[in-house]
Amino acid sequence: MSLPGLLVIIVLVGVVARRWxxxxxxxxxxxxxxxTPILGNARDIPTFKSWLTYSRWARQYGDVFHVREYHQHIIxxxxxxxxxxxxxxxSRIYSxxxxxxxxxxxxxxxxxxxxxxxxxxxxxxxxxQENFRKVAAITYQPIQTRKIHELLQKLLLTPDDFILHYRTxxxxxxxxxxxxxxxxxxxxxxxVTVAEQAVSKINxxxxxxxxxxxxxxxxxxxxxxxxxxxxxxxxxxxxxYTDEMQNVPFNFVKEKMASGAEMSxxxxxxxxxxxxGGGSMExxxxxKAVTATVFAGEGYFTxxxxxxxxxx
Numbered sequence: 001m002s003l004p005g006l007l008v009i010i011v012l013v014g015v016v017a018r019r020w021x022x023x024x025x026x027x028x029x030x031x032x033x034x035x036t037p038i039l040g041n042a043r044d045i046p047t048f049k050s051w052l053t054y055s056r057w058a059r060q061y062g063d064v065f066h067v068r069e070y071h072q073h074i075i076x077x078x079x080x081x082x083x084x085x086x087x088x089x090x091s092r093i094y095s096x097x098x099x100x101x102x103x104x105x106x107x108x109x110x111x112x113x114x115x116x117x118x119x120x121x122x123x124x125x126x127x128x129q130e131n132f133r134k135v136a137a138i139t140y141q142p143i144q145t146r147k148i149h150e151l152l153q154k155l156l157l158t159p160d161d162f163i164l165h166y167r168t169x170x171x172x173x174x175x176x177x178x179x180x181x182x183x184x185x186x187x188x189x190x191x192v193t194v195a196e197q198a199v200s201k202i203n204x205x206x207x208x209x210x211x212x213x214x215x216x217x218x219x220x221x222x223x224x225x226x227x228x229x230x231x232x233x234x235x236x237x238x239x240x241y242t243d244e245m246q247n248v249p250f251n252f253v254k255e256k257m258a259s260g261a262e263m264s265x266x267x268x269x270x271x272x273x274x275x276x277g278g279g280s281m282e283x284x285x286x287x288k289a290v291t292a293t294v295f296a297g298e299g300y301f302t303x304x305x306x307x308x309x310x311x312x
Contacts, residue, residue, distance in 0.1 A: 029066040029073060029075070030061070030062070030064050030065050030066045030075065031061045031062065031065055031066065032057065032061050032065040032066035032067050032068075032076075033057060033061070033067060035067070035068045038070070039070060040067070040068030040069055040070055040071075040072075041067040041068055041069060042069045042070055042209060042215070044067070045067060045069055045074075045208045045209035046209070047204075047207065047209050047210050050207060054076055054078065055078070057076070058076070058078035063077070063078040063079035063082055064076070064077055064078070064079070064082055065078075067208070069208050069209055069215050070215040070216070071215070072208075072214075072215050074208055095117070096116055096117040097113075097114055097115060097116050097117070098116075099116050100114075100206065100214045101213045101214060101217040101219075101220045102205045102206070102210075102211045102213055102214055102231065102235060103202075103206070105213070105220060105231070105232065105235035105236075105239070106201065106202060106205065106235045106238040106239055106242060107235075107238065107239035107242030107243055107246075108198075108202050108238075108242055110242070110246055110288070110289035110292055110293065111289075111292075111293045111296055112124040112125065112128065112289070112290065112293050113293070120286070123286050124286060124289060124290050124293075127270070127286065127287070127290045128290065131266060131270075140177050143173065143176045143177055144173055146176075147169055147172050147173045147176060148169070150169070150172070151165055151166075151169040167192055168188055168189065168192055171188060171191055171192045171195060171295075172188055174294055174295055174297065175188065175191060175249065175295070176265070177265065177266055177294070178249070178265060178266050178267055178291040178294055178295060179249040179250075179252065179253050179265050179267050179291070180249070180252065180253070180256075180263070180265055191245075191248075191249070191295070194241050194244050194245055195241075195245060195295060195296060197238075197241045198238060198241035198242050198245055198296065199296065201234070201237070201238035201241070202238065204234075205231070205234065205235070205238075211231050212228065212231070213231050219231075220232075245292050245295055245296060246288055246289070246292040247288075249267075249291075249292075249295070250267060250287075250288045250291065250292070253265065253267045253268050253271070254271065256268075257271065257272075266291065267287065267291045270287045270291075271284070271287060274287065
């Protein structure tokens with residue numbers, strides 16, 4: 001074994017031993033599959049069709065059970081009743097998000113669903129409540145109706161391409177609402193691909209057991225040539241898409257506004273309010289992140305639709 005590899009093993013053993021000592025003085029965790037001393041349940045935690053394994057564990061250990069990935073303790077909730085009791089009724093205690101190194105490396109740290117609780121999360125939540133609560137969302141119905149009519153027309157003309165039509169309409173509604181009502185077909189296809197690729201990669205890397213850097217964040221500071229840092233190339237490949245997801249449509253709106261074009265999409269309205277100093281807390285960075293999060297949400301739909309068609 002090479003000297004760098006031996007040093008990594010020594011450091012990992014030291015970290016795990018320290019965490020093990022620290023955790024031994026806490027309250028006991030719920031039951032779960034038996035862990036090994038160092039790896040915990042790292043080899044047992046599924047990275048593909050994870051719900052099947054978690055369902056089996058829930059039947060064996062109960063609706064609230066515990067697994068350990070190296071030094072990280074994970075509590076799995078398999079009951080809607082328990083989820084509501086913990087994450088809604090006791091949200092101040094339990095509804096924070098874990099900070100995962102791979103999320104930042106992949107450029108997904110703009111997404112409100114992945115932000116830890118804090119000032120930035122509160123600013124983003126305020127924007128969502130202002131612009132997507134039931135009363136505010138009514139203003140988007142004309143856009144939705146228009147895009148659905150376009151979908152129906154495409155289905156009538158080329159019914160065999162229905163998967164393509166369903167993929168594009170989801171992003172078309174989001175793009176029209178956030179950025180531009182009349183985005184071209186070429187750009188729409190481009191953004192469908194960007195959203196799908198970014199979402200597909202975060203799905204591969206986010207869940208327990210998927211990336212070793214989530215369990216050992218210090219690995220992100222090692223050079224990319226170091227053994228065991230292949231996650232860096234994977235993350236860099238995703239960041240190309242997350243950067244485009246945030247910057248390209250946002251900068252497009254700013255350029256059109258600078259040219260004097262009249263725009264009514266949400267990004268333009270928020271930027272106008274921000275420029276006018278309307279007493280808002282948010283910055284341009286917050287506006288960019290919130291609108292990109294909505295864009296990413298459309299990517300989740302199209303990526304899942306693609307997966308369903310592949311496995312059907």
